[in-house]
Amino acid sequence: MITDLLAARSLMAMSLGFHIIFAVVGIGLPLLMVIAEWRWLRTGDEVSLTLTQRWAKGLAVLFAVGAVSGTVLSFQLGLLWPGFMAWAGPIVGLAFSIEGFAFFTEAIFLGIYLYGWRRLSPAAHLGAGFVVVLSGAASAVIVVLANGWMNTPRGFRVLDGHPTDIDPVTAMLNPSGLFQVPHMLLAAYAATGFAVAGIHAFRLLRDPDNPFHQRAFAVACAVGGVAALFLPVSGDLLAKATAEHQPSKLAAFEGQFSTESGAPFRLGGIPDLDQGRLRYAVEIPYALSLMLYLDPYATVTGLDAVPREEWPPVGVVRTAFQIMLLAGVSMTAVSLWGGWLWWRRGSLVRSRRFLQAMVVTAPLGFLAIEAGWTVTEVGRQPWIIAGVMRTAEAVTPMPGLVVPLVFFGALYLFLAAVVVWVLFHQIGASPAGKSARRNTEEAWGDALAVPVVGVAEKPE
Structure with missing residues (x-):
């Protein structure tokens, strides 16, 4: 039977898991869009203009759904976890206010960008796009800093069970959040770049000479590939910070049951909670101590250092970490391969194997x-604020939370189907044939005289 606490956690997890897809695209896609427009303004390449307009349409659809799901998430935060909001509101309220400002800035300038083609100068229009890029990233930064505070709370003292001497700036600049921010931004750019590149790689396998898909693939590969190359660095720094500030979380996702000097790094394995060990894992001797502390004989804190009732769900956290690690390593490997191909051949679109790899990844x-995010959130359990407030203490006393769980599950499935349908019919459909000059005139009118370099191919 599902308890109200489990239903509340499941509902929040489902809402966050749905919303984060749109939030990530809202960070990454504006950068691709602006790069394409900048290239068009610099070179007069009409394919880049078509690409910019296509990505702008897609961003508009995804941003709208993301705004709806984000609003639902905000309401759920207050309705499902009133104990958390009452206690932590004075501390993280500033962060949520700034995030709201960043969101509205992004929305306003996205509107200016979408409807300003014939009303703004080319430089002002491109500038509006840059504001969308920056405000989308800023919104993510503030949210991640607030989440980091839940992992390593700072900026207050507890007096008679209530926070006092509150410093919201110190709270925002907490050690977990400062390391989570670059990792999240790089992950957003990598995820968006790989997803977009994979779509156009699929089309290039069928039509390798299509200039629209070639240009889109090149831009997306550049953004996603570069971000993926830096992800292991940011992940390593975040793991070191987690070992220092949240040793039980690190022990859970590393499968480190016992405090150990010269701890090995373990691949795979099945957690055995009764025996307190990881079965069937492949161990690399001394590697975990070396990675975390640059000392092969350093001591790594295990789960045995905390009471059993404060252990996070080890199986869930360990599995999620392994999935994240395997996916990240795969993306980094493909990025290195792409860099080598570009260095040797000057092009990526002529390698069918690389295109196939991009589709798969x-x-x-x-x-x-x-x-x-499963590692981050589940790994903090049983705390909603690490070491301060348990999740069970923050949940609403309202019964029957299974009902909204089922309702919102159906709602998210419906929204996902609508998004796929709209993107396929409005963004994926081939535009009517237009000359390059007509395409330019429809975008800018008489505001810009761009040399026409030829007739743009119809993207399929």
């Missing part, structure tokens, strides 16, 4: 993000 970025 296209969803891995989003899979890694979902798994990474």
